[in-house]
Amino acid sequence: MRLRWITAVAILVSANATAGIEQQLSACAANTDKLDRLICYDALAQKVKTKGPATPPVAGAATVAAVPVTLPANIEDEFGNLKKEKADAIEKIYLEVASIKKDPYGALKLSFTNGQVWKQTDGRRFKVKVNQSVFIEKAALGSFILGSDDRNSTIRVKRLK
Template sequence: MKITKTLIISVLCVFISILANFALADSLTSSLLSCRTETNSVHRLQCYDDVSSALTAEQQQAAPNIIMPPTVSSQPSKIEAEPQSSLVKTFGLPNIPDPEEEISDIKAVVTNVEYNPYKKLIVSIDIDQIWQQTDGSRMRLRVGDTVYLERAALGSFFLGIEGKNKKMRVKRIK
């Protein structure tokens, strides 16, 4: 008999706490819906703040954790520019961290011209970079020629001789 009374009392306590949680959830939902219908954005924000402050610490722990996206600052961030020599050294390398700091083209002097086994040009330039031809075009390069390297579409690059209208597609290998 004692066991059944304690069992009934414990079941009633659980039932009452569940009903209280449903009532709390219902009142929270109705409060949020009333805030949602507010047309003035300042009043709507104040309403949401009031509903949020009404929650107790226990209710906040019971609520699911929601990860909010980071807020965006209204002030533009200041980008510190790298020295020009640093940008030239990273020109043509994959995974440059910030595309706003990329340069579109560079000029250099050819220091060495070689061919790989597939008869593609390998060009060394005076800023310690080596570029390899990737297309089938023909170009006559000599040591001492001034060349320009420029960005093309989809992360590729062109190499051309200064003063001439011919270019070839290249990739940086060193």
């Protein structure tokens, strides 16, 4: 008998919590101002995440807190580095080739004047010279492509160092 009462109380408490969230979602959806609606949804999501008492902010009381983004002094040093996620703000960098080597399979291994080393990951041919300016930009699914402005061909690369 005691187990039934505990189960019934647990169901009622969870039903009330769900009803409260649904009411708050409806209150957020009723906001006509886009910013107020977004702030309301964000506050509700934060309260659900922390499982605290949820009360949406009042419409018209738009307080936007700016989150400072700290980028490194030289963001190019971080570009393409898998261990660091702060270089998401930059999409394309220009570098000057310092040296060119090939591995046993014919893939290019390029060292740049800033100390970065990138290696070709696809099998395409690409002509590059020492002291030539090339760009590396983000491509699909976290990959990177290397190319030059004077040609329309590119190769896929990954950062080694």
